[in-house]
Amino acid sequence: MLQEKIISLFCLPESQVKRELEGETSNEARSDESRLKLLRHEFPHFEELVSGADVVDFGCGLGWQSLELARIGAKKVLGVDINETYLREAAEKKARVDPENLLPVEYCDIHDIGPDHKFDLVISQNAMEHYTNPQRVLEQMLSITKDDGKILITFGPPWYSPYGSHMHFFCKLPWLNILFSEKAIMSVRERYRDDGAERFEDVESGLNRMSLSKFENFCRTLGLVFSYRRYRGIKGLDSLSKIPVLRELFVNRVSVVIARGARAPGENVA
Structure with a gap:
C-alpha cells in the first residue's frame, strides 16, 4: 500500500491520460512523414536502403509503416505480424487508401512466410522489447534475409x-x-x-x-554482427553507452544494422 501511495504522487490525472490515449489511437491523423521519422533519424541513408528493395516490415501492426515504405520506393513490402486482428485491419486500410492497388504491399502471418522467400531488408521498429521469445524472432529475421541483405532493428x-x-x-x-x-x-x-x-x-x-x-x-x-550501431543516451548523453552499468540505466534507444556476412572489425559504432 505504501508503494502505491508513493507512485501515485507522481501520476498524471486520470482524465488527462484518457484524453492523451484517445488521441494516440487515431493513427490516420498522423502525417505520412511521421510514420518513418524515427527510421530516417536512426539509420543513415535509410531511403537508399529501401529504394528498389524487397522489404519485410517485421511486426507491422496496423500496417501504416508498410504503406509508407512502398511510397518511398520499396520494390515490394511484406508486412508481417502474429496478431490476426492487426493483419485484417491492415489489409482493410490498404484497400481503403489504395483502392487501385498501386502500392506493392501485402500482409501475412509471420509463420506463413515460406522457407524459400528471402528479402533484401528486414525492418523492426519498437517491437524487440515486446516479443515473447526475442531470440526466436531474431532467428526468424535471419532466416528470411538474403545472404547480402540487412536487418534494421530499433527499439526503446x-x-x-x-x-x-x-x-x-x-x-x-x-x-x-x-x-x-x-x-x-x-x-x-x-x-x-x-x-x-x-x-x-x-x-x-x-x-x-x-x-x-x-x-x-x-x-x-x-553469431550476429552489427555493421552499424547507435545507442542513444538520455538528454543526448550517448557517451554513457560506453560505461559499464551506467549504459543500462541511461541508454534510451538501441539501433543496429545486422548485415549478413559482416565482420566484427568493420563494425561502425556511431
Whole structure:
C-alpha cells in the first residue's frame, strides 16, 4: 500500500491520460512523414536502403509503416505480424487508401512466410522489447534475409532505462520498475487501463524486460554482427553507452544494422 501511495504522487490525472490515449489511437491523423521519422533519424541513408528493395516490415501492426515504405520506393513490402486482428485491419486500410492497388504491399502471418522467400531488408521498429521469445524472432529475421541483405532493428526504451517499464503514459517517475514492485506498479496502472493485466508480460503487446545487455547477448549467441550501431543516451548523453552499468540505466534507444556476412572489425559504432 505504501508503494502505491508513493507512485501515485507522481501520476498524471486520470482524465488527462484518457484524453492523451484517445488521441494516440487515431493513427490516420498522423502525417505520412511521421510514420518513418524515427527510421530516417536512426539509420543513415535509410531511403537508399529501401529504394528498389524487397522489404519485410517485421511486426507491422496496423500496417501504416508498410504503406509508407512502398511510397518511398520499396520494390515490394511484406508486412508481417502474429496478431490476426492487426493483419485484417491492415489489409482493410490498404484497400481503403489504395483502392487501385498501386502500392506493392501485402500482409501475412509471420509463420506463413515460406522457407524459400528471402528479402533484401528486414525492418523492426519498437517491437524487440515486446516479443515473447526475442531470440526466436531474431532467428526468424535471419532466416528470411538474403545472404547480402540487412536487418534494421530499433527499439526503446530498454528495460533498465528511466522509462523502460513503459508506464510513463501515466507516471513520470523514472526507473519505476527498479524502485517499486511489479505488483504495486500494476495496481496503480489499473486506474488507467482496465485490460486486467497483472504482470508486465500481460500488458498490451507484452513486455519481455529487454535490457541492453540481454539484446546483445541474444545477438552474440546467434553469431550476429552489427555493421552499424547507435545507442542513444538520455538528454543526448550517448557517451554513457560506453560505461559499464551506467549504459543500462541511461541508454534510451538501441539501433543496429545486422548485415549478413559482416565482420566484427568493420563494425561502425556511431
